Amino acid sequence: MLILSRKKNESIHIGDNIIITVVDIGGDNIKIGIDAPKNVQIFRSELLKAVEQENKNAVSSKSVIQDLAQLIKGDEKKQT
Known part of the structure; x- marks a missing residue:
């Protein structure tokens, strides 16, 4: 990790088209x-x-998997 010190209104350029600028400094923010x-x-x-954790929770939930299986089975019956 590269660590740089910047003051208010100073910038960092990343590559040719990304600029990060320190807009304001106040307390811990x-x-x-x-x-x-x-x-x-x-x-x-x-x-x-947070999104990754929610996705893991959703996938690991048996009820969600069971509901999905029921939906798939229902779609297969409609197609035959």
């Missing part, structure tokens, strides 16, 4: 601005972790 192409996905890590 730092606001950053990210200028990147629309095709670059940007996510907060805590949200990604």
Whole structure:
């Protein structure tokens, strides 16, 4: 991991088309601005972790799997 120090209104360039700028500093919070192409996905890590956990919970739930199996069986009966 590369660690850099930046002051308010200073930026970091990543590649040719991503710029990260320190917008504001206050207490324990730092606001950053990210200028990147629309095709670059940007996510907060805590949200990604929460979504991953929800996906794991959903897949591991027997009732969801059983419900899905029932739906598939119902579709197969309709097609025959």
